[in-house]
Amino acid sequence: MPEIADNGRTWILSGPTSSYALHLTEADELIHLHWGPGIALADAEALAALPLSERGASFESPLDGREEYPVEGGPRFVRPALSVRTDERRGTEWSYQDFEADGDELRLRFRDAGLAVTLHYRMRGDVVERWTTLRNEGERPLELLRADSATWTLPERDDWRLSQLHGRWAAESRLTRSPLTYGEKVIGSRRGHTGHQHLPWVALDTDATEERGEVYGCALGWSGSWRIAVAQLPDARVQITGGAGYDDSGLLLLAAGESFTTPVFAGLWSDAGFGGASRTWHAYQRAYVVPDAEQDRPVLFNSWEATYFDISEEQQATLARRAAAIGVELFVVDDGWFGARTGDHAGLGDWGPNPDRFPNGLKPLADTVHDLGMQFGIWVEPEMVNPDSDLYRAHPDWVQFQSGRKRTEFRNQLVLNLAREDVQEYLWEHLHGLLSSAPVDYVKWDFNRCFTDAGWPDDPYPQRLWVDHVRALYALLDRLRAAHPQVAFESCSGGGGRIDLGIISRTDQVWTSDNTDPLDRLDIQHGFSQIHPARVMAAWVTDSPNTQLNGRVSSLRFRFVSAMAGVLGVGGDLSEWSDEELAEARRWVDLYKEIRPLVQQGDLYRLRPPAAGSSAVQYVRGDESVVLAWLQAQRFGEPVPALRLRGLDPAASYECRETGEVYRGAVLLHHGLRLGLRGDLDATVIRLRRI
Ligand code: GLA
Numbered sequence: 088m089p090e091i092a093d094n095g096r097t098w099i100l101s102g103p104t105s106s107y108a109l110h111l112t113e114a115d116e117l118i119h120l121h122w123g124p125g126i127a128l129a130d131a132e133a134l135a136a137l138p139l140s141e142r143g144a145s146f147e148s149p150l151d152g153r154e155e156y157p158v159e160g161g162p163r164f165v166r167p168a169l170s171v172r173t174d175e176r177r178g179t180e181w182s183y184q185d186f187e188a189d190g191d192e193l194r195l196r197f198r199d200a201g202l203a204v205t206l207h208y209r210m211r212g213d214v215v216e217r218w219t220t221l222r223n224e225g226e227r228p229l230e231l232l233r234a235d236s237a238t239w240t241l242p243e244r245d246d247w248r249l250s251q252l253h254g255r256w257a258a259e260s261r262l263t264r265s266p267l268t269y270g271e272k273v274i275g276s277r278r279g280h281t282g283h284q285h286l287p288w289v290a291l292d293t294d295a296t297e298e299r300g301e302v303y304g305c306a307l308g309w310s311g312s313w314r315i316a317v318a319q320l321p322d323a324r325v326q327i328t329g330g331a332g333y334d335d336s337g338l339l340l341l342a343a344g345e346s347f348t349t350p351v352f353a354g355l356w357s358d359a360g361f362g363g364a365s366r367t368w369h370a371y372q373r374a375y376v377v378p379d380a381e382q383d384r385p386v387l388f389n390s391w392e393a394t395y396f397d398i399s400e401e402q403q404a405t406l407a408r409r410a411a412a413i414g415v416e417l418f419v420v421d422d423g424w425f426g427a428r429t430g431d432h433a434g435l436g437d438w439g440p441n442p443d444r445f446p447n448g449l450k451p452l453a454d455t456v457h458d459l460g461m462q463f464g465i466w467v468e469p470e471m472v473n474p475d476s477d478l479y480r481a482h483p484d485w486v487q488f489q490s491g492r493k494r495t496e497f498r499n500q501l502v503l504n505l506a507r508e509d510v511q512e513y514l515w516e517h518l519h520g521l522l523s524s525a526p527v528d529y530v531k532w533d534f535n536r537c538f539t540d541a542g543w544p545d546d547p548y549p550q551r552l553w554v555d556h557v558r559a560l561y562a563l564l565d566r567l568r569a570a571h572p573q574v575a576f577e578s579c580s581g582g583g584g585r586i587d588l589g590i591i592s593r594t595d596q597v598w599t600s601d602n603t604d605p606l607d608r609l610d611i612q613h614g615f616s617q618i619h620p621a622r623v624m625a626a627w628v629t630d631s632p633n634t635q636l637n638g639r640v641s642s643l644r645f646r647f648v649s650a651m652a653g654v655l656g657v658g659g660d661l662s663e664w665s666d667e668e669l670a671e672a673r674r675w676v677d678l679y680k681e682i683r684p685l686v687q688q689g690d691l692y693r694l695r696p697p698a699a700g701s702s703a704v705q706y707v708r709g710d711e712s713v714v715l716a717w718l719q720a721q722r723f724g725e726p727v728p729a730l731r732l733r734g735l736d737p738a739a740s741y742e743c744r745e746t747g748e749v750y751r752g753a754v755l756l757h758h759g760l761r762l763g764l765r766g767d768l769d770a771t772v773i774r775l776r777r778i
Contacts, residue, residue: 102213152324168235201225235330236352259583260614275314277333279538308588309350311557337549369620385416409661411459414676419464436478464529489542497536506555605649626650627658647675648770692733707734710777718764729759744774
């Protein structure tokens with residue numbers, strides 16, 4: 088519940104450890120007051136009483152760096168969160184209307200001629216959710232050039248540092264940290280999907296470590312093009328502005344009576360270091376974002392790296408029998424089961440089973456899989472079409488294109504224009520039909536190319552397909568989930584090209600990366616874990632040498648322990664695995680099932696980062712804890728340094744389930760645990776239970 092000052096002009100939202108406060112001045116300017124440790128209303132009022140600026144100069148604005156949502160126009164020079172154009176003018180000069188505290192949500196309403204702007208705030212745990220709604224209450228269309236979700240303001244500090252997660256295909260979510268300098272650092276995607284290049288997340292700190300110090304984090308829940316700009320202003324103040332769309336040149340045309348609700352831009356403050364910030368993000372997503380997060384995800388098998396496009400019913404049934412024998416709980420047939428899809432050149436768009444490969448449809452295989460005691464899943468890529476498909480031959484105008492221009496292909500495919508209602512209806516009918524025609528429990532939903540010639544002839548500018556594609560995707564997922572509540576969904580986009588809070592609120596897990604090399608994965612997982620929980624992070628054990636990427640040879644032990652840090656899957660060609668390998672795999676899967684509640688629901692402590700050469704993570708839940716540790720390469724016979732554990736009770740004793748040895752909590756916390764890792768690519772799992 089927001090706290091409100093008597094004069095109705097100062098508001099505080101508080102979570103278990105933090106507060107967020109804002110204030111409306113006598114001149115109706117909406118000013119940021121505080122984001123950090125918990126404070127009282129009296130503290131916020133004391134902050135509100137301070138003058139806006141101590142310096143006066145005709146070249147600086149006292150509002151810059153202070154406002155909650157800087158609009159374009161008036162005495163401001165910072166990047167505007169809102170930029171609106173009508174036939175008559177550009178910019179916004181709003182006046183304050185009123186506020187409303189509705190449960191845990193605070194709404195502040197403003198108005199400019201014909202435009203209603205509402206700023207929304209909601210505290211969930213220690214995460215502040217912010218978003219904005221814009222409504223055209225006039226009679227003429229309004230052009231939203233830019234409509235960000237929120238602007239975050241940091242307290243004055245010296246030497247801010249920026250953390251971000253950058254990447255590319257097969258190398259996603261890699262953490263980098265650099266000093267923030269004057270000017271702006273802009274990350275985003277102009278590709279129509281979240282993109283492999285950056286996760287929509289930033290963190291700012293000055294001197295935090297993994298377990299100590301102040302960290303601010305912001306993450307955007309939008310699965311289309313997006314932008315986050317981190318600005319260090321001339322007086323060193325820092326603001327972070329983010330929202331849908333990359334450019335300032337036109338997000339949406341708002342017809343009379345129409346509204347636009349921005350995605351949520353969530354933010355948190357933690358004084359428990361990067362690890363504490365991550366745990367707060369994870370707890371927030373498990374509690375408020377991920378559907379049915381309290382249910383553990385099953386161990387899956389995925390056929391992609393095992394059989395690529397060369398699949399048949401009998402061959403998949405053989406794999407399924409082997410998968411069931413090692414303890415797999417969900418069997419997923421990847422690409423190649425539908426239309427004329429015998430390679431990546433054809434078939435996308437035709438969502439019926441390939442009659443040569445599945446003469447009686449998918450049901451016989453689904454029944455086999457179910458008889459083996461597993462759930463059955465399939466791969467789809469609904470937003471795409473191959474020009475060589477029945478769908479494209481029938482509807483060449485259903486794709487995104489510009490009149491008279493080339494239709495650029497990537498992976499021999501084009502993007503369907505999901506802003507079109509006929510396309511939406513086609514996809515609904517075919518996917519709903521598919522899920523009704525065979526007992527399907529799981530859908531891996533892929534998206535394998537970026538937007539390029541994103542046009543819609545005859546639709547006025549700015550064209551709505553960038554925003555409406557995402558809205559249509561969300562609506563389709565929502566509709567399918569409602570009609571088929573037993574079906575779980577995985578978000579995939581050539582690996583981790585569509586991972587954000589928006590898609591995570593509609594899917595049960597995400598495909599982290601097409602890179603299944605267990606060593607590279609440690610870095611990818613380290614970055615991923617900065618924001619998202621292990622509960623959604625799918626990871627497969629594939630073949631050695633690695634076929635997808637680099638030919639690296641690694642033991643089954645190393646591959647399993649790497650993948651067991653998330654939602655375990657197996658993606659190797661089990662028909663080639665020896666009896667010994669299958670037996671070993673069975674033991675790892677059994678072990679994973681035991682530690683699964685800790686991994687998927689527990690608190691994560693990153694004990695040592697992959698860059699250190701040996702690395703480890705620890706999950707803690709109640710009286711139990713598990714450590715997963717890896718050694719890349721031992722040098723000079725040096726033992727791996729003892730690992731100091733976290734999250735344990737110093738006064739308690741813990742029994743190691745692997746060795747039966749008993750350790751004092753205080754000793755594990757302060758002096759650490761010896762691991763005995765040796766050689767190259769070694770790994771271990773250590774379970775501890777409080778006694
Ligand atoms: C993408 C996915 C892979 C696989 C292929 C199938 O690359 O990331 O896991 O599903 O598509 O074509």
